Amino acid sequence: MTMKPKEIDKLKDYKYGFTTDIENIKSPKGLNEETIRYISKIKNEPNWMLNWRLKAFNRLKSLKEPNWQKPKYPKINYQELYYYSAPKSFKDKPKSIDDVDPKLIETYKKLGIPLEEQKRLSGVAVDAVFDSVSVATTFKGELEKLGIVFCSISEAIQKHPELVKKYLGTVIPITDHYFATLNSAVFTDGSFVYIPPNVKCPMELSTYFRINASDTGQFERTLIIADKGSYVSYLEGCTAPMRDENQLHAANVELIALDDAEIKYSTVQNWYPGDEKGVGGIYNFVTKRGACRGKNSKISWTQVETGSAITWKYPSCILQGDNSVGEFYSIAITNNHQKADTGTKMIHLGKNTKSKIISKGISAGKADNTYRGLVDISKRAKNSRNYTQCDSLLMGNKCGAHTIPYIKNKNSSSTIEHEATTSKINEEQLYYCNQRGMDQEEAVSLIVNGFCKEVLQQLPMEFAVEAQKLVSISLEGSVG
Amino acid sequence: MKINTSKINLNKVKRFYNSFLENGLPNRKKEDWKFTDLEKILNSNFDELEPLREKENYKMEAFLKFDHYYLISINGELVNYNLKLSDGSQDKKSTNLTKISSLNDHPIYSKILKSDDKKVSSDNINIDEMLSMNLAFTDRGYSFQIFKDLDKPLVIYNFFDEKLENKLISNSNLISISNSKVKIIELNIDKSKSNYFKNTFQKFQINESEVDYYFVNYNKSNGFNYTKNIIEINDSKSKFGSKLKYFIFGSGSKFRKDDYEIFLDGENSFAKINSAAILKKSQHHEIKTKMSHSEPNCESYQKIKNILLNDSKGIFQGKVLVSDRAQKTNAYQLSKGLILDDESEFSTKPELEIYADDVKCSHGSTSGNIDKDAVFYLMTRGLSKKEATKFIIKGFLNDVVSEIADHQVRELIENHLEENIKNEN
């Protein structure tokens, strides 16, 4: 579907740019042991969790921020950030949706999130994270009947410590790299999902992330476990208000699929990208990794990245189980001064493992867009396959599009195919659309959505429509 | 691994030597050496390297059967040549050859020697670890210029003799071709049978010319080779459109890393880098290219094909860089590895860095085993499995070989590859 010009006009500016005027409780500024103890205490965490955090913090002291990525950013002063911020009314956690501050409900209404139970029609269970805390989870009861746990990670630490202990940090160890380790030390909230054996989760599970408070870093942690023979589709959406300063978002997401289980993880990331001059915007430095731990398991990542000043993430799959499958479908659109360095890693360890990577990068304005990826087929991953297709579109002459794949094949029974192209929009196609009465903007939107089709069709329906609009809006004004 | 410097005078080049000592050999922490850890490779093969200082002055014969001009070097030292043109002329207007015996003879190195700058950016040269090492020890090489069409191919014979055990050869060559159409064949003939490390720096300047260049490792060697090639394709008159076709047939050496930086600095220029290799017995070969498009309407093609078996490693790191000025660029890159056993590996990093929008750039990279259906098909037509496999390997490499325009050269290469395939099994 395409946007009519008028609709685009309406949406032209970042429509999620409002702030919500809510009183917040914040941790003391700065990154130190005290802050970590504060976070752990306010969340009433057991001792093992605090010790886990402190271990990560100790490790952090010996780590340096990575510097190999293409987008460079000004030094972040970690001592000037708040690591915990929560709406004041949350001190006594709301028991039900009725206890939630009406202003918050209003915020989520503006964001179009069906928080209220009566909006069952949409059939999507939502967990919403506002700054540092989880606000409300819908459809909890129905999911519980099936034995599905869908709650905030804080709640899971209280109620399902055995699951958290068993799986947390097993895909992204606390020693991993700077931002992942930072997250392990100070993570505040996020979602937790456990699907018991042989249960197919009947609805999409969804988390909506929102950064509201200023000077606040958001460090959420998501852990999804699909037990044997289970299936879950999980959606994640993100927005933030417009602010002149850059805000840091360093999340960790861990997925674990056991034997014959499947996890489908979709993201529509629309953090505030900064203004036309490149002032403000979110630094989205996220570590997402899935382990196909069991045989015949499958993890599929789909992402539509249109927001953030800098996007820097590589949702990856570790294909440990024999016959496991990893997929990565990505659209990354950068406009104005946005920068994206994103891609995936497919690590083939088990036999007969398969991976597929479809990446579509679109660069406009003065933006810079990089696909970076690794395909590594180890010696014992016999009969494995990878197929990769990376396409980049350039719109205008002041932006950049880059493709940096690392490809390693270490056995003779495995096959890797990689293709990449970079070009601009085909002028003959534009001419054809123009001749059929479409103006330049409609034509570009139509062709670009076509270019992204393979990825868009991976998204669940509700998200796909939203994502198509985002694709059009993100490129608004970039056609010369 | 140490370098024994007891017998040599490092006075003038102290700063390069020191900078080499300070930085050490490159290892996998360096992005450019991610797949080839030179530090580790040299450390596990050498305890000590001694810079080669002996200069051979016996003559060697050109042996290729067809009519050609030639340059002959032994262990990197130029010993004899024949550049007398068929029309009898051999003056400064047609060709010019200088032997390099020290840094002072070297047009670029003498400049670097005089300047205090760490970097000599005007010549597209960046003094990294390997160049520091080269600058510290280079004592041989040649520099030649061609100003006129050559009616016959020029063959550069590089002989390596038996006296190279644990030696470090450092050499540097400059080749400058202007207003000419030439074919150059560079042949490495290695009789050393010993381990040595050769660190070569070469620069090519191609101006309003059409150059076909064939690099061939003629036989097996235990040599470890690193060569940095800077190739500038330029036009002083604008828009002539110089053309370079560069072929690499590197099978043979135990270790090679051939590093090419190609600068398409003239409008309408054309560059092609093609390579075909059969790697076996723990051979480790890397080809690294950086194709820099800085002017509009240029074309570049790269095609890398490797057959891998017996614990060999084939690596291709290829980058296409298109600056915002270089509109209407056409750049294509293809790397393919045929992995015949589980001890071998093929790694690639095909990279595109694009800043201009009106371009067509693409790359493809595949790796895997021989198509079993194809073998089956050939067997139903009466070939043995072995014959069928060979047939397919030949076809795989022929994709590169068939692009050699000159039939004499093509025959030479075909025989060379045939030899390599035959020794198989």
Add this chain to the structure above:
Amino acid sequence: MLKLKELKASIGEKSIIKGLNLEINPGEVHAIMGPNGSGKSTLANVLSGKDGYTVSGSLKFEDENLQEISIEERARKGIFLAFQYPLEIPGVNTSNFLKTSLNSIRKANGKKELDTISLIKLIKEKASELNIDEKFLSRQLNVGFSGGEKKKNEILQMKLLEPKLSILDETDSGLDIDALRIVADGVNSFKNKNNSFLIITHYQRLLDYIKPDFIHVLSDGKIVKTGCSDLAKELEKTGYKNFN
């Protein structure tokens, strides 16, 4: 409806149309025939407003100077070009394309935009007239279509958009006899006293099915002869050599 006076067009230094005069009135069918390289396709491109040509002379559509008007505005005013080589647009589904196109044009003409349901109904109706399988509506635009399917798709678009002037650029090329008949029927059923056609073709065979009121012979960028339908038969016999 269309008036061309001393129309000239060139690409760079190369001049292709060298002074062409033509007037098409409502309800008329004109055919332009000519050898390869005579400027037939250039004429179609220039009328549609394609970039890359330097155009001079007078080019009027319903007394409005077309030269100032962009490609899409011309389309919205009722000029339709059936492409010789219809473009493939990967990922874009055909019905979505048709919807976007039709609604752009309707909107520009102050008509109400059609919703998806009535649009699909309309498309299906037109498609069945052309013997087009409904399934093709959900396929990607022209991707993997045979030559004949692409050309039928062009005619479908014509019938859907209801242009005042339809320019058919070698629509007959690459069609087998059945497809040719379907295309011709499509045109004939759409033809009325208010709309006009400019049929560009190399061969006479399409003109067996669509009867033109006038036939023009284009050679070296100029109309060298104008006649009625007998002219096509004459050309078929003698070829274009007499006109060079």
